[in-house]
Amino acid sequence: MKKYISTGKKDTRSGFGVGLLELGKKNENVMALCADLTGSLKMNAFEDTFPERFIQTGISEANMIGIAAGLTIGGKIPFTGTFANFSTARVMDQIRQSVAYSGKNVKIAASHAGLTLGEDGATHQSLEDIGMIRMLPHMTVVVPCDYNQTRLATIAVGEMVGPVYLRFGRPSWDIFTPAEDPTFQLGKAQVMTEGTDVTIIACGHMVWLSLQAAEQLEAEGISAEVINMHTIKPLDEAAIVASARKTGCVVTAEEHNRYGGLGDAVAQVLGRQLPTPQEYVAVNDTFGESGTPMELMKKYGLDTPDIVAAAKRVVGRK
Amino acid sequence: MKKIDSIEELQKMAAQVRRDIVRMVYRVQSGHPGGSLGCADFLTTLYFKVLNHDPANFTMDGKDQDLFFLSNGHISPVWYSVLARSGYFPVEELNTFRFLNSRLQGHPATEEGLPGVRVASGSLGQGMSVAIGAAYAKKLNQDPNLVYTLHGDGELNEGQIWEAALFAPHHKIDNLISVIDRNSQQIDGPTEKVLAMGDIGAKFAAFGWQVISMDGHDLQNIIDTLARAKSMTGQGKPIAIIMHTEMGKGVDYMEGTHEWHGKPPTEPLFERAMAQLPETLGDF
CATH class of the missing domain: 3.40.50.920 (Rossmann fold)
Known part of the structure; x- marks a missing residue:
């Protein structure tokens, strides 16, 4: 049996942050929006590098999803960033109508998903998000497994056209996939x-x-x-x-x-x-x-x- | 697109749009005539006199054009009529409103590819946020054209509207003109009875918007107010227009009541409406 070795530990959200920055350098239409959790989402590097392409919405997730949908009309590729619960349950109807039903090229980046959010407790531990978003027509749902794959997944979802839910987490976690992985393709197990x-x-x-x-x-x-x-x-x-x-x-x-x-x-x-x-x-x-x-x-x-x-x-x- | 400049011709168009609205809703025995009739003068003026747009060659990005977003999607009959008559799609297609396999969904949608529609609406309160995103993109793309929205006053009950209202001045979205249809009616009754909106203009002003008001049934006033609003863009603040209208305007028994918010007329009442709404430009 093939053995996997942990090459270190990093949080998957940091893989998102690095991937977002790389994507931003490759494509000037990539934008990032955050509802007052920039540090938690590891979006600071993108914000610092591309301040004009970063939008701080304040704690108003519904508005953030709508703005992202509107930005796509002007050809932008917006990534929204907040915790998984506030990326889904809180804004389900906004995603449903303004993003999924409207076929908008919005990338919903959801961090702190699942139990491993830890000490914040159940209010912040999203355990329903995959189910909710999976039920919406047109949505792609991606849940990468480690830091390296989250970076690759971020780049991949930014390069595809269509609405995406990208789910990742908070804790430091073992890294066991390669930094560059030709076997990683969206939709392919x-x-x-x-x-x-x-x-x-x-x-x-x-x-x-x-x-x-x-x-x-x-x-x-x-x-x-x-x-x-x-x-x-x-x-x-x-x-x-x-x-x-x-x-x-x-x-x-x-x-x-x-x-x-x-x-x-x-x-x-x-x-x-x-x-x-x-x-x-x-x-x-x-x-x-x-x-x-x-x-x-x-x-x-x-x-x-x-x-x-x-x-x-x-x-x-x- | 060739604009209509004379008030008289605009009035003819608005009259035909009103007739379209009632005929569409009657035909399928479903839809929202009240708010649609109330906004007929405004949308006719916007589409035929004010907007910089190219109906025959609709593009989703609307590059180098003005954009319009209907946030209170239930008044789709008036929008569809105006879209069709300005050339986005054949006028005959108004026959399909709310029927199976139509592009003219009960509430506006992009799924069927109807030209003129850029986002789905109907679930209320979402259009201002989307418009802000589109306006933001126009700025980034150095496209000097404007973004217009229309909202119901009842729709302002929704919290998301106020998230958006807070955001727009903070981020200097000054290429946005949001029109509030102040007809003081919503489905369950008068707005001030259901959930009092009070002084809507003062609320937007307190959020940092430039606020002006407009008589939504006086075409010259609509033209002048929209010109004034346009002159106020580019000054760091969005513009809200409080548009005073009468729900059901043009059909006597529908005027000034919430009863016809979302109800089609019966045959005798339809005939009565037709007698009040002259066919000015040919029925669909």
Whole structure:
């Protein structure tokens, strides 16, 4: 089994900040908007380099989404930046009407997603965003797995035409994908490890934990195929079906409520094309709470041992 | 586009637009005639006399043209009539309003590619933000043309409007002219009874806008006020025009009441309306 080594730790939001700056240097139409969280979103470098292309909206997310939609009419490529909850739930109707239904080329950059936001607690821990945005026609939903991939994903979504939801996080997280990665393409799943007994499909921070789980499973004689599903919409259905056909069972792992997210997206594909036993590693329809990121991942069943246990359960159901 | 310069010709156009509105809504037995009739004079004047635009060659970016955003999307009948009659799409297409497979959706949309529409509206309160974004882009693109918006007074209940109202002066969006249709009616009743808006002009002024008022049924006053508003652009502040209108203007039983906000007339009432609205330029 292919082994992945952590080459260090960085927050995925910093990958966004670096990618945004690079994109801004490549394309003068790229703009950034922020609702009073510039530092948290790591948008300072862009703001400092391109002050005339940075818009501080103040704490008014609905207005920010609308302005972004309007900027696209003049050919701009705006990235909005705020926390995942304020990027989705708070502005769902603005995204729905002014962005998605209107087919506007807005890039919604959402940081601090999931439980790993940590100590701020449930008000700020978005566990529903993937589901909400995935339901909107025309939207692309991207959840990169580490710092390097978040940088690449930021550049990639800026270079495609169409509205995008780009989800990333706050904590320092292991880096295990290369800085330049020709295998990373929007809409195309990455098979991280090939395996024969169980497929683990993960997104975001859960990919690294899934790779750890695969190593533990290998030691116990279970061969796991780990798939990084960084693009949740449009979903690489062929990759899901091909792997499920090979292994005969699937675990999905996401930092999200078990309803509406990656797990449900995968289940829908399998149900239609290849009914396959599936186990969810996800938050069990509850709100989070304050705590350190890893304390929360453990308490809410999203840690490596939870993925290992789910894999064993699903192998037993074959 | 060839502009209409004489008041008399503008009046003829506005009369035909009113007739279009009632015929469209009656035909499909659905839609919002009241606010549409109230804004017929303004939108006719804007599209046929004021806007710098090229209806025959619609582009999404509207480069080197003025832009208009209808934020209170439910008055789509008046907008569609004005768009069609100024040449964005065939006048016959007004027949399809709100029917299946039409580009003329109940509320304006871009999904079907209707020329003249640049963003969907209908869910209220979003158009000012979008217009600000478009105006901001015009500045960055060094395009000196202007951005106009129209809002209902009831729509101002929405919080997003005030987010946008706060933003525009702070960021010196001075190429934006926002018109508020002060007809004092909304679906559930008089605005001052549903949720009092009070002195709307004072509210915008307090937010840092330049505020002027206009009689929305006096074509000369509309022309003069829009010219004045245009002369106030480029001075670091957006412009709000409080436009006084009567909901349902032109059809006696629809005037001054919220009853016809979103209701089509029955056949006898339709005939009564037709008798009051002369066919000046040919029906669709």
